[in-house]
Amino acid sequence: MTEKPIADLSFEEAMAELERVVGALERGDVALEASIALYERGAALKAHCAAKLADAEAKVELIRAAEGRAVGTTPMDAA
């Protein structure tokens, strides 16, 4: 298994790996020890995904540009 640190995974990667973990557990062809490790990784992946989903704050800013470069932002009403 590719044990990339979960924190480095994108939502999509984490989700895909979670699918694989669940699939492996559902097939039931894993050793007990491995299944526990898999379950723990699955739980961590789920938490990671959930955190990514929870991070859904709408924030809208207007770029202030000078000579083609962004020099700052101004909050913008999302209305």
Added chain:
Amino acid sequence: MLFEDDPPPRPGNSPEYTVSELSGAVKRVIEGEFGLIRVRGEIGRVSRPASGHLYFDLKDDRNVIAAISWKGQVARMAIRPEEGMEVVATGKMTTFPGQSKYQLIVDDMVPAGAGALMAMLEKRKAQLASEGLFDPARKKPIPYLPRVIGVVTSPSGAVIRDILHRLSDRFPRHVLVWPVAVQGEKCPAEVAAAIRGFNALEPGGKIPRPDLIIVARGGGSMEDLWGFNEEVVVRAAAASNIPLISAVGHETDTTLIDHASDRRAPTPTAAAEMAVPVRADLLAGLADLNARLARSQRSLMDRRSQRLSDLSRALPRLDALLATPRQRLDAATQRLGSALSLAAQKKRGLFAALASRHRPLALLTLTARKAETLKARAATLDDRATRRLERATARLELFASRLAPALTRLKGAASRDIARDRARLAQAADRLEAFPKTLASLTLKLEALDRTRQTLGHAETLARGFAILRADGQVVTSAKEAAKAQSLEIELHDGSFTAIPSAAPAKKPRPAKPADKPGQGSLF
């Protein structure tokens, strides 16, 4: 023409101009009157000298006006003027006093009429495509869940509202809006600068770098959208390292930026849908996965614990396994005590019997008795020896007395015998003298006899392949005897050897022996 219509000058009555003064006056009038005009016409003769300035004519069916675009203006132009092109030129009128000419300085020029515009668009599209800017291989995948989305559009108006609204419906994100003019002269340069500006942001900088750019504009006329056909915009979109979705106009409108973008959305709202997944769906999917995770783990555990309990049921109980041996042990233990004492008792009895016989007194008595017997035997032994000696002496004396008369008798007989033998010797001597004669005939006879003997004797028979068996020097004639013998001496015509008969008389009797028997038997 204007001035030619003036009445002929009368001296002293009208002012007198120098040529330059007049030229300057005309210039002022013309420039003042036609400071900024738009002229529609067809491009006539075009000349492009090495200076980079562009000299051309604008004409209609009757008249012609000379036109010039300076190098810088040509560079900014959306179109490349060509002869026959119907254009709307924007500029100002001026004069060229050195040649008494008036002319139009053209700042900008756009194609007039859809046909011309489309033709130009196709030409530009082919040009950019040939550079590979529209290559599908260049297109980058749109991130599944971008954290920051950069939107290049007008900050006011429906488009940005639609996008933000759809984003917050689906998955609220951090949005950076780069305000640009979405139509008009400034549009291409601003849009291109915004795309480049987003790409120029450092990851992790003060202003977050977008993971995705949306370039959006609402619907409009072809001319309204024209800015998104501009080369500078197309090149900026193609060069963007950040994945870019273009959403310009309505579904039916296609601008060149759509070819260079990584994905084209038919509307700004659709662009927002492409940009982010629906959070609620993801939450549901994640919840489902999580439930499956827990369920599968639980069922895995259940299956294993079921298996464990099945196996442990199948495992015989320890008590049951031990019951029989334990019982045997008990029984044996019980018997062990009595058996031991019984055995000891038995041995003690045996020992006592022996011990009673081996008391020292009994031993002494026994020894004395044996000595007595021994002494008695010795006494009888002495008596017997003496008696036998006496008897032998008596017999010796008897023999000695009989010896002398016997000798005398023998001497007499011998003398008589000698005399008689002497007479016979003389006779024999006589016959001996005649012997050689008879010897020869006897020899012949003997040879004849010997031949007969040989033919009849066993030597010949042996030479014919028969053998004589002997055991301990005795001739063996029966197989039974032969089997009993330790060793057999076998004589053949040229010698003999010893053979050991096989210990077990073979189940299958040796075929040679019985066959030989009759022959041998007949011989002896």
